[in-house]
Amino acid sequence: MSPEVGHYSLILALTLALIQSVVPIVGARRNDAALMAVGTSTSLAQFAFALVAFGVLTVAYVASDFSVANVVENSHSLKPLLYKITGVWGNHEGSMLLWVLILALFGALVALFGANLPATLRANVLGVQAWIATAFYLFILGTSNPFLRIAPPPPEGQDLNPVLQDIGLAVHPPLLYLGYVGFSISFSFAVAALIEGRIDAAWARWVRPWTLVAWMFLTLGIAMGSYWAYYELGWGGWWFWDPVENASLMPWIAGTALLHSAVVMEKRSALKIWTLLLAILTFSLSLLGTFLVRSGVLTSVHSFATDPLRGVFILAILAVFIGGSLALYAWRAPALKQGGLFAPVSREGALVLNNLFLTTACATVFVGTLYPLALEALTGDKISVGAPFFNLTFGPLFVMLLVAVPFGPLLAWKRGDVLGAMQRLMAAGLAGLLGIAAAFAWTWGGPVLAPFGIGLAVFVIVGAFTDLAERSGFPRVGAGVAVRRLAGLPRSALGTAVAHAGLGVTLLGIVAETTWSSEQIVALKAGERVAIAGYELKLDGVVDRQGPNYREQVARFSVRRGGDEIGELAPSRRSFAARQTSTTEAALMTRGVSQLYASLGDSAPDGAIAVRIYHKPLVLLIWLGAVVMVCGGLLSLSDRRLRVGAPRPAKAAAMAQRAQAAE
Amino acid sequence: MTRKQRRLALIGGALAVLALAVALVLNALRDSIVFFTTPSEVAERQIKPGQRFRLGGLVETGSVKRGGQLVVAFSVTDGKASMPVNYRGILPDLFREGQGVITEGVLEANGMFRADTVLARHDETYMPKEVADALKKQGHWKDDYDKAAKGAKGAAVQGSMKDGKKQ
Numbered sequence: 001m002s003p004e005v006g007h008y009s010l011i012l013a014l015t016l017a018l019i020q021s022v023v024p025i026v027g028a029r030r031n032d033a034a035l036m037a038v039g040t041s042t043s044l045a046q047f048a049f050a051l052v053a054f055g056v057l058t059v060a061y062v063a064s065d066f067s068v069a070n071v072v073e074n075s076h077s078l079k080p081l082l083y084k085i086t087g088v089w090g091n092h093e094g095s096m097l098l099w100v101l102i103l104a105l106f107g108a109l110v111a112l113f114g115a116n117l118p119a120t121l122r123a124n125v126l127g128v129q130a131w132i133a134t135a136f137y138l139f140i141l142g143t144s145n146p147f148l149r150i151a152p153p154p155p156e157g158q159d160l161n162p163v164l165q166d167i168g169l170a171v172h173p174p175l176l177y178l179g180y181v182g183f184s185i186s187f188s189f190a191v192a193a194l195i196e197g198r199i200d201a202a203w204a205r206w207v208r209p210w211t212l213v214a215w216m217f218l219t220l221g222i223a224m225g226s227y228w229a230y231y232e233l234g235w236g237g238w239w240f241w242d243p244v245e246n247a248s249l250m251p252w253i254a255g256t257a258l259l260h261s262a263v264v265m266e267k268r269s270a271l272k273i274w275t276l277l278l279a280i281l282t283f284s285l286s287l288l289g290t291f292l293v294r295s296g297v298l299t300s301v302h303s304f305a306t307d308p309l310r311g312v313f314i315l316a317i318l319a320v321f322i323g324g325s326l327a328l329y330a331w332r333a334p335a336l337k338q339g340g341l342f343a344p345v346s347r348e349g350a351l352v353l354n355n356l357f358l359t360t361a362c363a364t365v366f367v368g369t370l371y372p373l374a375l376e377a378l379t380g381d382k383i384s385v386g387a388p389f390f391n392l393t394f395g396p397l398f399v400m401l402l403v404a405v406p407f408g409p410l411l412a413w414k415r416g417d418v419l420g421a422m423q424r425l426m427a428a429g430l431a432g433l434l435g436i437a438a439a440f441a442w443t444w445g446g447p448v449l450a451p452f453g454i455g456l457a458v459f460v461i462v463g464a465f466t467d468l469a470e471r472s473g474f475p476r477v478g479a480g481v482a483v484r485r486l487a488g489l490p491r492s493a494l495g496t497a498v499a500h501a502g503l504g505v506t507l508l509g510i511v512a513e514t515t516w517s518s519e520q521i522v523a524l525k526a527g528e529r530v531a532i533a534g535y536e537l538k539l540d541g542v543v544d545r546q547g548p549n550y551r552e553q554v555a556r557f558s559v560r561r562g563g564d565e566i567g568e569l570a571p572s573r574r575s576f577a578a579r580q581t582s583t584t585e586a587a588l589m590t591r592g593v594s595q596l597y598a599s600l601g602d603s604a605p606d607g608a609i610a611v612r613i614y615h616k617p618l619v620l621l622i623w624l625g626a627v628v629m630v631c632g633g634l635l636s637l638s639d640r641r642l643r644v645g646a647p648r649p650a651k652a653a654a655m656a657q658r659a660q661a662a663e
Numbered sequence: 664m665t666r667k668q669r670r671l672a673l674i675g676g677a678l679a680v681l682a683l684a685v686a687l688v689l690n691a692l693r694d695s696i697v698f699f700t701t702p703s704e705v706a707e708r709q710i711k712p713g714q715r716f717r718l719g720g721l722v723e724t725g726s727v728k729r730g731g732q733l734v735v736a737f738s739v740t741d742g743k744a745s746m747p748v749n750y751r752g753i754l755p756d757l758f759r760e761g762q763g764v765i766t767e768g769v770l771e772a773n774g775m776f777r778a779d780t781v782l783a784r785h786d787e788t789y790m791p792k793e794v795a796d797a798l799k800k801q802g803h804w805k806d807d808y809d810k811a812a813k814g815a816k817g818a819a820v821q822g823s824m825k826d827g828k829k830q
Contacts, residue, residue: 341666341669343669344669344672344673344676349673352676353676356676356677356680356681357680360683360684361684364688367688368688371692381698382698383696383697383698383699384697384699384717385692388691388694388695389691389692389696390691392687392691392694392695393684393687393688397684397687521733521753522733523731523732523733581757582756583756584756599753601733602754604729610753612753
């Protein structure tokens with residue numbers, strides 16, 4: 001199949017997006033059902049053509065069609081099939097194609113599943129979605145076209161960066177994009193509401209499932225990226241505060257704040273301003289992240305070698321969408337009606353506090369990420385801002401937030417009782433104190449702050465389930481009755497408890513790994529041993545192997561604990577001929593939720609091989625906690641209320657509302 | 664509490680959290696920023712021993728000496744000056760003589776730089792951006808750094824053609 005089919009498909013998708021940008025919005029304004037319905041059909045067709053374009057590029061990679069420049073630069077005929085496919089998005093042009101595909105996918109999903117939305121809102125949402133799509137189709141076709149051809153085709157490709165030839169990396173970008181780009185829907189909903197001049201509790205209910213889905217995927221994407229870095233980069237670290245990592249963390253933080261804000265809006269019609277601004281902010285941060293990664297202003301293992309034109313184009317997109325939406329907000333804000341009142345100490349108040357802390361934490365990450373860029377642009381000094389900065393700023397803010405997290409669900413709406421909440425959290429507090437005591441006892445003489453971290457994590461976990469215990473009446477009534485009551489609770493209550501507990505689990509893993517991990521860096525010859533954290537590793541020998549497109553040097557270690565042999569570790573180094581580079585493959589042994597980690601370095605001239613060995617206690621909890629959070633999200637998503645639409649307003653009432661908003 | 668008092672309470676709370684965040688950020692910016700310097704700038708900026716910073720440049724060809732127990736000594740140069748570096752540990756995969764490198768550590772009283780991290784996060788063309796910019800500023804930039812890299816890739820492509828199989 002000629003790659004030109006894909007090229008043409010992309011252009012057709014652009015044309016459809018252009019139509020979709022104008023017609024449904026005009027239709028919504030005139031209340032013309034036929035024009036509004038155009039939005040639905042163009043969404044589905046646009047998705048179909050974007051899918052064809054993506055499919056054609058994938059086929060070109062799989063067939064190793066070297067007439068396509070993108071395939072030449074990033075693939076090789078000897079590459080295993082899986083990595084040929086994942087190589088499609090392992091480069092700039094292909095990943096942008098994936099970006100617009102997911103954008104089109106979400107638009108199509110709203111078209112398909114948005115039947116319970118009012119027609120005007122759906123038309124406006126699809127219209128705004130099409131604006132974004134148009135901008136990015138133009139970007140791709142103008143500066144990052146994956147379908148450019150080379151004539152005559154070279155005999156072989158240049159291969160994919162070996163570091164990227166890994167299953168974890170196959171999965172990481174799609175998950176991340178489903179998250180990033182999913183927030184475009186919240187943005188579209190916000191801008192559509194501003195265009196209509198109407199925003200209310202029903203709107204918040206419609207926005208929530210889409211935001212939740214995007215948030216869940218972003219959580220998984222970030223966790224996957226972190227786990228990949230952990231086992232692939234060979235240094236045992238899982239978060240480096242790299243600008244590109246921060247670029248994915250910031251939308252996550254803002255998205256979390258948005259989720260919570262939407263909850264308040266749905267229940268009490270309050271916090272409209274917060275919710276709107278957060279919806280705009282979250283997607284703006286996604287766009288900013290795209291800019292940071294692809295414009296070449298940052299040096300990172302993630303950044304693709306790019307040309308300045310792309311950076312300028314994305315900056316223009318950023319300016320138009322962020323500036324435009326904020327201007328629209330400023331224009332329409334006076335038309336927003338005041339929502340429900342609440343006391344400062346109440347669930348709304350707690351969620352406002354939550355929003356405050358999350359947004360300031362997001363701002364500190366923003367400052368830390370962009371300060372080096374700004375300073376370099378202004379003074380020419382090159383500095384680096386790393387973990388120490390973020391530990392001093394992001395850390396304390398998040399810790400304070402975590403202390404407040406168990407209180408939130410226990411406070412009543414409108415007017416809450418803090419003392420009552422504290423009483424109900426006594427069991428959780430006690431558990432936290434026990435955690436601190438246990439941690440101190442176990443690690444006497446170690447760092448002082450860590451046991452408090454453990455205590456906090458335990459407090460958050462037990463506190464999260466306190467709300468469920470309260471609602472089911474657990475200690476008072478029997479277990480059977482309690483379980484039945486729990487099953488009858490709205491799923492979002494269960495989701496909240498599970499997601500907050502997941503947060504505590506991640507914190508537990510983070511504190512344990514950062515404080516109590518042990519490290520040994522030694523040069524070993526065959527037969528020599530090294531001891532770490534109660535384990536003993538003996539180097540049995542080093543062998544050479546041949547892989548599909550690399551040569552591999554494997555070191556075999558036998559692991560003993562207390563004299564008994566418990567297993568083997570086999571870290572290796574791979575040399576890729578095509579790119580003249582090598583990668584290290586770390587070996588992991590999982591013991592419960594802790595891990596033993598071994599990674600190779602160079603061989604010394606005397607035959608000794610350098611090896612790095614870590615013991616990482618409770619490290620798997622970091623990513624397990626993220627998975628638990630996503631499970632909480634799933635539970636929440638299955639809530640019946642989110643599947644039942646709001647009743648259509650009577651025609652007269654709708655006309656009156658529109659007249660009021662237009663004043 | 665009247666509505667006005669409530670609004671003031673909320674705004675006050677918001678400002679308090681913001682002030683806290685700003686204080687944390689300013690404090691952190693003062694303490695934890697690490698400057699990037701090349702060997703000739705170390706003398707210019709009069710960096711005192713004991714101060715932590717990042718040293719970047721090219722690994723001087725012929726200067727890498729490996730001792731026992733993973734101790735490595737090498738020199739970092741930017742064409743005008745060079746600085747000896749001492750490092751104990753495993754070097755990253757992309758570390759090579761004549762290639763760009765960034766190390767982070769402390770300057771010792773005897774003029775040696777004791778590195779505790781050697782950084783490997785380069786882009787695809789193996790030259791850290793800071794090092795490239797610094798070298799360009801010094802006039803020590805050879806345009807064929809890029810061409811040499813591409814040439815190596817080209818040669819590798821042809822070499823693998825002979826034993827490669829098209830699937």
